[in-house]
Amino acid sequence: MQAILGAVTELWRYPASSLAGERQQAISVARHTVEGDRLFGLIDTSNNEIARPDREVKWHKVPRIRTRLSPAGALEVAVPDGDWLAAPGADSDRAISAYLGFAASIRPFRRENTTPGYAGPLLAERYVKAPIHLLTTASLAQLKLLHPDGTADPRRFRPNIVVDMPKIEGSFPETEWIGRKLAIGDLLLTISEPCRRCGFTIIGQDGFDHDPAILRSLVRHNAHNFGVYCTVDRPASVEIGATMRLL
Structure with missing residues (x-):
């Protein structure tokens, strides 16, 4: 049996792109998206x-x-x-x-x-999103170590799943798992690519300020990346507390 690496502590969906996300107790993950995400x-x-x-x-x-x-x-x-x-x-x-x-x-x-009866215009989607964006508290802790004056809040990075796991010295661990398979409860994922960060990460939100040094730290120490994108091998619902294992 594979060792448990950590457990889910936050789940998010983002009903509208670029607007604040909605924190959930459980999310339903389909083959190509999280239910209710970026509509x-x-x-x-x-x-x-x-x-x-x-x-x-x-x-x-x-x-x-x-x-x-x-x-x-x-x-x-x-x-x-x-x-x-x-x-x-x-x-x-x-x-x-x-x-x-x-x-x-x-x-x-x-x-x-949208709601029945809506007859207004539609938008063209700006990009094809990955089904899941995964982030670990170990990476958040490493970023905080590199930039102690900053606020390494998950909301800066808009993950769907945040997994609590022990810090690994000098490591952003999920970035090193590209190509590996994960199980989170009944959900099976393949880690497909690192998440290359953009200027969104520096923008202030409720509880933290505008901070360009957040992005500079990631550029210098993790090749611009933070967290990972995942494709879905077996859809399932995920709840807070679900355990994560590398397969």
């Missing part, structure tokens, strides 16, 4: 530009906009100090536009993602 995007309606917090300062407030899915799977959003509002919708677009300071709109990537 919507946000655009500047003046030019139909999709939100890119990693590239433009005007989008830096976007990760502070909260998201959640209702029990029926409908998107709701809330700007800081604002109420939860159904999205896509005129009220949510007005609130987001007022918060950002320019006209913006939430739109679905696919028709089936």
